[in-house]
Amino acid sequence: MPAKDQPHLRSFVCSLGHELRVTGRCLSEDLGDSSGASFDELANRHRIIRAFRRERSSATAGVDTLSPAGGERTLTLLRHSNDWRGVTWFDQDARVVWLCACGRHRSGQPDDAFPHFRALRLSSEIWPRDDDYEALEADRGEQFAAFVVTEAPQLLARARAAPDTEIVLVIGSEPVAIVVRVIETLEETFVAVSGLRLVPQLFQLLLVALYPDRRFEDWRLEQRLPARELNRPLAEFCLSIVHG
């Protein structure tokens, strides 16, 4: 799990392992805001974003769905005070809760949020677009780079405090597993990650963040972790380094 809930760039990174983001369409059309605005800036400017952060950081979906229900993707309602409503969708593959649309709820009025939500769903404009996913990947790359520098040494410290025990921490959105094995005066560190999403540069940055003074050649590819086989379906791979 990430160390704590924290905003980063256009995301709010939750300790449960998911992120909160606003689609580009919702930002520009419903909130009249800029696609470059950070999550923090949005939360300062819009009450519905604060409600989004409050309600979806500890649960990826709300209780009520946007009626009529149906389809593979479920939109759930977000409420703020009497009159603000939003709809969110949890994209399980990307582990992102998207705020897909929001607006004022004025029953019977032409600008009521609910007919707007349904029209967007009907035209499929409600869902995140390719641009939203490109921005997500860019932010995740930056997020990993920003977090790994502080969190990787913390992870290593925890693993050193509990030798032979696998310690896992989600850095950015990537789970990183570390095992430290102590043999007399030497310490051997095993690092395992899933290759399903990680970019090579960021994996290398993880190695550097763990041992900034060591060379790449000092790391060795391993076929397993000390206490278990690698998770092949997750494309898990492992490197180790001896430190004395």
Added chain:
Amino acid sequence: MATFLESHRLPRLFVRGPDTTGPLDDVVQIRRFREDLVKPSGVTEPTVLVINLEGRFPSASVLVELIMPLAQAARAGTHGPLAVVVCTQEDAVRTVVRALAQTHDLPIFLADSPAELGEAEAAGTLTPTERETLEVLHRLGGRATISAFADTTGLESNAATNRLVNVLNKGFVQRVERPRRQGHLYLDPRAARPAEDPADPTSGDYAVPERVRSDVGALAEMQVREPGPLLANAWHEFLTEHGDYLAAEHEKLAELVKHQDSQGLAEVGRRYAKKQARARRGKDHQ
């Protein structure tokens, strides 16, 4: 045999056109042009040769001299795994090229322009089933193993093999031989990527060697398509094959970390993100 990462690259694309625009009626000159297109040794990896006739108006004799020998070589494999695409917006030229392809049973693709390679028409004699096979391969991003093709179409493995081998034998599909465990890879020439990598000097990866860049791209695409165990093998191969580059990169990253250069670190994070997102969404095939 190509390494696993190499085998995952899409066909290499070369775009060539006669020097002159306007009418083309000098058969000798066009023969010289054609003979210079492919080295006598041919090609060793899947390659797509686009003959760009945009703005040119070849006579029928010139078209025969230019296209026939290349397409015959593509079908027979005498130049290696080579596919031929003719680009033209002239209806008359398209009609002649179609007639050549159908009369002589030649594997020729026709496109309006090199930028529209993805929508190229297979101009030869193909049955509706063979056209459907090409369409499925195209939908799979221009690259599939028998197993992926069978999964998508719901066919048994033997039937999927027959479908792909039929279009392979006609020269409309290319194949990369791989160990049995990984399965041969069938490629749609319309998914080819430029061989002469037009690296963008303003992009973060401009200084990265082409071979590394290609493998980073292949790895990103494999993250979408390949099962975990094969992907893990590809990571091993990447880390082993590019050890020298990674060692040099490691030192640069160590400097950024030691100096707490947050801007430099952010740049590292962003470097491949967009390409990776596009690869994941299957948009990067042109």
